Amino acid sequence: MTPTQLQNVAEAADTIGQLLSQNDLAGASAVLTPLTVPEVVELVDRLSIEDAAILYRLLAKGRALEVFEALSPGTQGDLVQALRNAEVTTLFAEMDPDDRVWLLDELPASVAPRLLRGLTRQERDLTSGMLGYPQDSIGRRMSPEFVTTHPQLTVAATMARVRGALDSAETVYTLPVTDHGRRVVGVVSLRDLMGATDDALIGDLMHEAHIAVVSEDAETAARRTTDYGLLALPIVDGEDRLVGILTIDDAARILKQEESEDAARQGGVEPLRRSYLSTPIRRLVRSRVIWLLVLAVGATLTVQVLDTFEATLAQMTVLALFVPLLIGTGGNTGNQAATTVTRSLALGEVTPRDVLKVLSREVRTGFCLGLLLGLLGFAIAGLVYEWHVGLVIGLTLVAVCTVAASVGGMMPLAARAIRVDPAVFSNPFITTFVDATGLVIYFLIAKAVLGI
Amino acid sequence: MTPTQLQNVAEAADTIGQLLSQNDLAGASAVLTPLTVPEVVELVDRLSIEDAAILYRLLAKGRALEVFEALSPGTQGDLVQALRNAEVTTLFAEMDPDDRVWLLDELPASVAPRLLRGLTRQERDLTSGMLGYPQDSIGRRMSPEFVTTHPQLTVAATMARVRGALDSAETVYTLPVTDHGRRVVGVVSLRDLMGATDDALIGDLMHEAHIAVVSEDAETAARRTTDYGLLALPIVDGEDRLVGILTIDDAARILKQEESEDAARQGGVEPLRRSYLSTPIRRLVRSRVIWLLVLAVGATLTVQVLDTFEATLAQMTVLALFVPLLIGTGGNTGNQAATTVTRSLALGEVTPRDVLKVLSREVRTGFCLGLLLGLLGFAIAGLVYEWHVGLVIGLTLVAVCTVAASVGGMMPLAARAIRVDPAVFSNPFITTFVDATGLVIYFLIAKAVLGI
Numbered sequence: 003m004t005p006t007q008l009q010n011v012a013e014a015a016d017t018i019g020q021l022l023s024q025n026d027l028a029g030a031s032a033v034l035t036p037l038t039v040p041e042v043v044e045l046v047d048r049l050s051i052e053d054a055a056i057l058y059r060l061l062a063k064g065r066a067l068e069v070f071e072a073l074s075p076g077t078q079g080d081l082v083q084a085l086r087n088a089e090v091t092t093l094f095a096e097m098d099p100d101d102r103v104w105l106l107d108e109l110p111a112s113v114a115p116r117l118l119r120g121l122t123r124q125e126r127d128l129t130s131g132m133l134g135y136p137q138d139s140i141g142r143r144m145s146p147e148f149v150t151t152h153p154q155l156t157v158a159a160t161m162a163r164v165r166g167a168l169d170s171a172e173t174v175y176t177l178p179v180t181d182h183g184r185r186v187v188g189v190v191s192l193r194d195l196m197g198a199t200d201d202a203l204i205g206d207l208m209h210e211a212h213i214a215v216v217s218e219d220a221e222t223a224a225r226r227t228t229d230y231g232l233l234a235l236p237i238v239d240g241e242d243r244l245v246g247i248l249t250i251d252d253a254a255r256i257l258k259q260e261e262s263e264d265a266a267r268q269g270g271v272e273p274l275r276r277s278y279l280s281t282p283i284r285r286l287v288r289s290r291v292i293w294l295l296v297l298a299v300g301a302t303l304t305v306q307v308l309d310t311f312e313a314t315l316a317q318m319t320v321l322a323l324f325v326p327l328l329i330g331t332g333g334n335t336g337n338q339a340a341t342t343v344t345r346s347l348a349l350g351e352v353t354p355r356d357v358l359k360v361l362s363r364e365v366r367t368g369f370c371l372g373l374l375l376g377l378l379g380f381a382i383a384g385l386v387y388e389w390h391v392g393l394v395i396g397l398t399l400v401a402v403c404t405v406a407a408s409v410g411g412m413m414p415l416a417a418r419a420i421r422v423d424p425a426v427f428s429n430p431f432i433t434t435f436v437d438a439t440g441l442v443i444y445f446l447i448a449k450a451v452l453g454i
Numbered sequence: 455m456t457p458t459q460l461q462n463v464a465e466a467a468d469t470i471g472q473l474l475s476q477n478d479l480a481g482a483s484a485v486l487t488p489l490t491v492p493e494v495v496e497l498v499d500r501l502s503i504e505d506a507a508i509l510y511r512l513l514a515k516g517r518a519l520e521v522f523e524a525l526s527p528g529t530q531g532d533l534v535q536a537l538r539n540a541e542v543t544t545l546f547a548e549m550d551p552d553d554r555v556w557l558l559d560e561l562p563a564s565v566a567p568r569l570l571r572g573l574t575r576q577e578r579d580l581t582s583g584m585l586g587y588p589q590d591s592i593g594r595r596m597s598p599e600f601v602t603t604h605p606q607l608t609v610a611a612t613m614a615r616v617r618g619a620l621d622s623a624e625t626v627y628t629l630p631v632t633d634h635g636r637r638v639v640g641v642v643s644l645r646d647l648m649g650a651t652d653d654a655l656i657g658d659l660m661h662e663a664h665i666a667v668v669s670e671d672a673e674t675a676a677r678r679t680t681d682y683g684l685l686a687l688p689i690v691d692g693e694d695r696l697v698g699i700l701t702i703d704d705a706a707r708i709l710k711q712e713e714s715e716d717a718a719r720q721g722g723v724e725p726l727r728r729s730y731l732s733t734p735i736r737r738l739v740r741s742r743v744i745w746l747l748v749l750a751v752g753a754t755l756t757v758q759v760l761d762t763f764e765a766t767l768a769q770m771t772v773l774a775l776f777v778p779l780l781i782g783t784g785g786n787t788g789n790q791a792a793t794t795v796t797r798s799l800a801l802g803e804v805t806p807r808d809v810l811k812v813l814s815r816e817v818r819t820g821f822c823l824g825l826l827l828g829l830l831g832f833a834i835a836g837l838v839y840e841w842h843v844g845l846v847i848g849l850t851l852v853a854v855c856t857v858a859a860s861v862g863g864m865m866p867l868a869a870r871a872i873r874v875d876p877a878v879f880s881n882p883f884i885t886t887f888v889d890a891t892g893l894v895i896y897f898l899i900a901k902a903v904l905g906i
Contacts, residue, residue: 012807040664040682047803072682168649175627175644175685192627192644197620212492228710230492230524231703233627233685250702251683254709258680261713262797268720269793269881270786278798279811286819290790291826297786298827302834304778315771322767322774326756326781326889333785334722334749334882338742341721345714346730351499355464359731367738374743375750382754429721429881430786437778 011041015048022053031060039065043072046081047277054280055084067096075101075259076275079108091120098172099125100145100252103132107142108275132246140223141216143256144237144246145172150180153187153205157198164192173249176234179208184243186211186236213238216245221260225350227253264348267425268341270297297430303438304329311445317454320387324395325441332402332440333433335371339364339410340432344424347414354419360411368407372400394448401447402440409436463493467500474505483512491517495524498533499729506732507536519548527553527711528727531560543572550624551577552597552704555584559594560727584698592675593668595708596689596698597624602632605639605657609650616644625701628686631660636695638663638688665690668697673712677802679705716800719877720793722749749882755890756781763897769906772839776847777893784854784892785885787823791816791862792884796876799866806871812863820859824852846900853899854892861888 014033021029034057037045042061046054046069058081061069070078070093082090082105094102094117106114106129114133118126128146135141149167151160164174179188188208198207213236214223227235227250235253237246266273272289274281281289308315308325315322343360346352352360376399384392410432414424448454466485473481486509489497494513498506498521510533513521522530522545534542534557546554546569558566558581566585570578580598587593601619603612616626631640640660650659665688666675679687679702687705689698718725724741726733733741760767760777767774795812798804804812828851836844862884866876900906 009805009807012805038662044802165648168645174648193620196617196626210490228703228706231706233703250706251680251685254680254683254702254706257706257709258801262801265717265720265793265797268717269789271790271793274794277801277803278794278815279804279808283815283818283822286794286815287822287826289794290787290819291823294783294786294790294823294827295830298779298783298830301779301782304782305775308775308778312771312775315774319764319768319771322777323757323760323764325774325777326760326893327750327753329778330753330756330886330889331746331750333885334746335742337721337882338723338746341717341723342726342730342738342741345717349710349714349729350496351729352731353461353464355461356731363730363735363738366735367742370735370739371743371746374739375746378747378750430789433785433885434782437782441778 011037011044012048014041015045018045018057019049019053022056027056027060030057034060039068039072042069046073046077046280048279050280050282051080051084051276055081058085059089067093071097071101074276075104075108077277077280078105080276082109082113087116090117095121095125098145099128099132099147100143100172102129103142106133107137135216138220139217140214140220140237140248141246143220143224143252144216144248145252146246147172148178148234148236148244148247149174150178150244151190151204153179153181153203153208155204156200157195157202157204157207158200160190160195160204161200164195172247173234176232176247178211178234178236178244178247179204180244186213186238186242186244189234189236191233211236214248215240220256221348222350223248224253224256224260225348228257260348263423264344264425267423268344268428270294270428270430293428293430297434300431300434301437303434304441307438307441307445311441314445314449314454318448318452320391321394321444321448324383325444328395328398328402328444329437329440331375331399332406332436335368335403336406336410336432336436337429339368339407340413340427340429343411344414347418347424352415354415357412357415360415361408364407364411365404368404369400371407372403375403376400390452394444394451397447397451398440398444401443402436405439405443406432406436409439463489463496464500466493467497470497470509471501471505474508479508479512482509486512491520491524494521498525498529498732500731502732502734503532503536503728507533510537511541519545523549523553526728527556527560529729529732530557532728534561534565539568542569547573547577550597551580551584551599552595552624554581555594558585559589587668590672591669592666592672592689592700593698595672595676595704596668596700597704598698599624600630600686600688600696600699601626602630602696603642603656605631605633605655605660607656608652609647609654609656609659610652612642612647612656613652616647624699625686628684628699630663630686630688630696630699631656632696638665638690638694638696641686641688643685663688666700667692672708673800674802675700676705676708676712677800680709712800715875716796716877719875720796720880722746722880722882745880745882749886752883752886753889755886756893759890759893759897763893766897766901766906770900770904772843773846773896773900776835777896780847780850780854780896781889781892783827783851784858784888787820787855788858788862788884788888789881791820791859792865792879792881795863796866799870799876804867806867809864809867812867813860816859816863817856820856821852823859824855827855828852842904846896846903849899849903850892850896853895854888857891857895858884858888861891 018030149171175192189211190208194207235248263273270293376396379399380392380396383395413427417424601623627644641663642660646659687700715725722745828848831851832844832848835847865879869876
């Protein structure tokens with residue numbers, strides 16, 4: 003999608019929105035026909051779900067399936083609920099098992115049994131099997147349609163297997179090699195097969211396999227696949243037996259969704275199911291209001307702290323002037339630490355076991371930052387107001403930065419330890435926590451230095 | 455890398471760190487030998503660069519290259535600077551052209567000419583050609599080593615080409631189809647070739663191609679590759695002629711780096727070159743101090759605003775109590791909007807052309823949020839303090855939330871319009887801006903309602 007195409011889609015979306023509001027289906031269909039599949043996908047991401055459902059019905063059948071498969075699972079879920087039963091049943095039957103499970107995860111539980119009834123026995127068994135794995139595990143995202151080979155098989159025999167599975171297998175470019183007990187003993191690439199003689203044995207060509215266990219977190223398995231540039235990662239059960247594969251394009255889809263969730267949570271927003279422009283305002287409000295309320299309730303702590311020190315404040319109004327600056331700097335320092343540690347956890351660079359290392363690094367980093375800012379704060383506040391005030395500001399900055407960096411760095415690890423998404427202790431959350439602590443530190447230092 | 459393996463690596467890193475500090479190279483080598491390549495990579499990400507360089511010299515030659523290729527470009531860059539000239543020249547000659555350019559982008563400009571001199575004429579030309587494309591363009595990340603076919607060629611002839619390029623091509627699984635002028639007219643997959651008869655023509659098998667122009671932003675091209683699950687995206691010059699391909703594993707690497715940068719910037723941190731645990735404290739401080747200083751200078755605005763309204767504050771100290779809560783809520787609302795819009799921009803769901811749509815959505819969303827919080831604030835502050843104060847708090851929340859959501863939503867679009875990374879107007883930046891505005895609104899409303 004080049005910038006020009008994107009602009010065309012934006013204009014087409016506006017036109018179709020107008021035509022649909024006038025019930026002009028023929029007109030909408032005329033705008034839709036010349037668009038490519040990727041353009042229709044972008045279009046659906048710009049329309050309300052009601053308009054998207056009408057538009058979807060205007061697509062030719064083969065094209066409709068292609069468009070549906072390219073939509074995000076959230077959009078698929080909303081669309082399925084806006085379409086009629088019969089339309090959905092056909093669609094559902096034609097999907098790949100892994101895409102089907104992903105879609106079911108986005109639908110209300112009551113819808114699943116109805117859709118599953120529309121499948122053939124074999125497809126239903128495949129799908130139900132995957133639904134048995136834990137939520138967020140790679141078992142729900144892998145594909146059960148793979149081709150395997152054995153160490154004793156020849157290249158020619160393996161190639162024949164590959165040719166037989168061209169239509170059904172999720173990928174034929176990386177093949178898991180299994181022993182007689184279906185345990186993974188290696189992988190072999192189609193490239194290796196093509197470079198070998200027909201009678202060469204797979205056992206001599208195969209490489210050591212990266213694998214994932216079926217109950218493992220989907221994000222971790224996906225990250226491993228892309229980190230090592232594997233076209234397919236074999237997934238095994240608790241006894242090392244092959245049960246599925248994760249292809250790199252599915253890994254990229256998983257990571258895209260996880261990154262979107264992390265980005266949203268770090269900003270204190272619940273992740274949106276669909277694209278921003280196609281989400282109704284009431285859903286935008288709902289995605290934000292809970293956290294805002296939680297944080298506002300948390301912020302009443304600051305009101306209480308200030309209330310406690312009201313006498314001090316009344317005595318020296320000048321102290322009030324620095325409140326936003328001091329708590330702002332504390333919040334920023336905490337955010338920085340939390341952002342860095344959250345990302346490192348997501349990339350697997352840091353684990354909860356590293357808690358003491360992270361703490362020691364953040365205490366030192368926070369102290370250095372506090373010292374730099376504190377000296378500056380001391381000089382400026384001292385020059386503009388008076389040296390006693392400068393001293394209070396300087397000391398507070400040192401203390402607040404050290405505390406904020408430590409708390410900010412620890413929060414994501416604490417979240418992971420209690421098995422919660424580290425991004426849930428979002429930056430706004432840390433800000434609110436650090437605000438109240440920072441105020442207490444400020445007034446204690448002020449009372450000590452100024453003797454009030 | 456399973457959790458157990460990760461723990462082993464963490465322990466190995468501690469042990470090796472100790473052994474190296476005692477100059478016990480034999481001991482370190484003994485710990486290193488049983489580790490797999492992925493484990494050594496994790497290990498390098500936990501050691502200081504000096505220790506990593508010593509460790510790297512302890513690896514057997516073939517293994518050393520494998521480890522080096524799996525490191526992030528930032529770590530590669532640091533390692534190259536810590537190793538001796540001769541070691542680096544050999545390493546550099548054995549890398550793929552695209553990985554080589556990525557590494558050069560991480561090195562000081564003075565190092566590049568020395569390294570390029572060590573290459574063969576042909577390799578040097580390939581590398582210099584790629585270095586000619588703009589920074590951050592896909593031209594610097596694509597691979598120039600591809601296999602093509604033509605519409606008039608048969609499947610058998612194409613298969614022969616593929617067999618001839620098994621060792622050199624970046625991928626053989628997706629082939630760009632070009633006409634006589636080297637223009638891309640489609641793509642064909644190896645899977646399609648294997649399913650066809652030997653004398654079938656490529657023209658009858660090929661599909662429409664997604665493409666990218668060589669000067670296009672690397673992130674956009676990478677996003678397209680993973681969004682459509684393409685194993686390889688053909689890259690063309692200004693005249694539609696094929697100049698390279700982007701494989702999906704390289705696309706995933708680009709996105710990983712971009713997402714890390716976005717996550718860091720959104721938290722007001724400069725992205726780290728290497729993993730968190732291997733970054734020295736002084737670099738952590740440097741990655742944070744600039745933004746903290748900028749934000750602290752910005753926050754002096756709040757001191758000035760409060761200074762202006764000091765008389766009002768002195769008259770009603772109760773107003774000071776709500777300052778952190780009000781500006782905190784404003785900052786949070788702004789962050790939420792900025793986070794959502796920044797992510798939508800990164801995913802290509804929103805473009806700068808949508809500015810009015812985004813503004814209208816954020817004004818409405820902010821107003822709804824403000825109304826909900828405002829009513830609550832009115833009730834609580836009214837009950838605890840007095841109804842006049844409650845009215846001030848309520849009205850301020852409505853106004854601040856509306857302004858904050860609008861500003862937060864507009865900032866990323868403004869950044870994109872002036873061709874700056876939207877994440878640069880980070881959440882802390884928006885908080886600081888909204889803080890000062892929020893205070894002005896608060897005191898104006900207070901003066902109007904309370905008549906002071």
